[in-house]
Amino acid sequence: QQQVKQSPQSLIVQKGGISIINCAYENTAFDYFPWYQQFPGKGPALLIAIRPDVSEKKEGRFTISFNKSAKQFSLHIMDSQPGDSATYFCAPGFGNEKLTFGTGTRLTIIP
Amino acid sequence: DGGITQSPKYLFRKEGQNVTLSCEQNLNHDAMYWYRQDPGQGLRLIYYSQIVNDFQKGDIAEGYSVSREKKESFPLTVTSAQKNPTAFYLCASSIVGHEQYFGPGTRLTVT
Numbered sequence: 001q002q003q004v005k006q007s008p009q010s011l012i013v014q015k016g017g018i019s020i021i022n023c024a025y026e027n028t029a030f031d032y033f034p035w036y037q038q039f040p041g042k043g044p045a046l047l048i049a050i051r052p053d054v055s056e057k058k059e060g061r062f063t064i065s066f067n068k069s070a071k072q073f074s075l076h077i078m079d080s081q082p083g084d085s086a087t088y089f090c091a092p093g094f095g096n097e098k099l100t101f102g103t104g105t106r107l108t109i110i111p
Numbered sequence: 112d113g114g115i116t117q118s119p120k121y122l123f124r125k126e127g128q129n130v131t132l133s134c135e136q137n138l139n140h141d142a143m144y145w146y147r148q149d150p151g152q153g154l155r156l157i158y159y160s161q162i163v164n165d166f167q168k169g170d171i172a173e174g175y176s177v178s179r180e181k182k183e184s185f186p187l188t189v190t191s192a193q194k195n196p197t198a199f200y201l202c203a204s205s206i207v208g209h210e211q212y213f214g215p216g217t218r219l220t221v222t
Contacts, residue, residue, distance in 0.1 A: 004153075006153075009151075034210075041215075041216070042215060042216070043115075043201050043203070043213030043214050043215055043216050044154070044201070044213050045212075045213065046210050046211070046212075049210075089153055089154070091154075095208050097142065097159070097161075097205075097207070097208070098156070098159075099154075099156070099211070101146075101153035101154040101155070102153055103151055103152060103153045104151075104153050
């Protein structure tokens, strides 16, 4: 079942630009909307997360925008840096326990 | 990788052999999880446990088994019944209802 659709699959952004990754979900019972960052050969790490009672959350250069009616949420990375080059996963779920991971977006930041 | 140890990093086995992957955490977390990661498919939940001596099947439990005899340990056995065992296996732990922390992963190759 394709409960979570993430786009784009890959993204190339110039240093200093804005990176935008989108996640669409089907299950309206999801109540936790995180983004994970994964570097090659490592486990994912939580980057930022939002609950459905808030439409936007910002932490430093990272912002989550949440659109409950459209069943979508997105990750915005401002002033993208080469160190941001990684694979990003959305993983909506119930509480923080049963997460459903998207297929990932490979982000490359070029000088 | 925050106190979660997975060993070994790389594991090679012949087809038809069972193999056990180790996961240990010193974070005093009650909940532990096993995920499988394949290229282009994100992470999929195999098993999870919220308390010692209890565990639940995830989305792809067939061909796998787990035990939770100690709070700190959640080993995963990949049995010969698993049709496509070659993958990157990730263990995670959390305080129930809170962020999941991932280990560094074990890359299993079965030939």
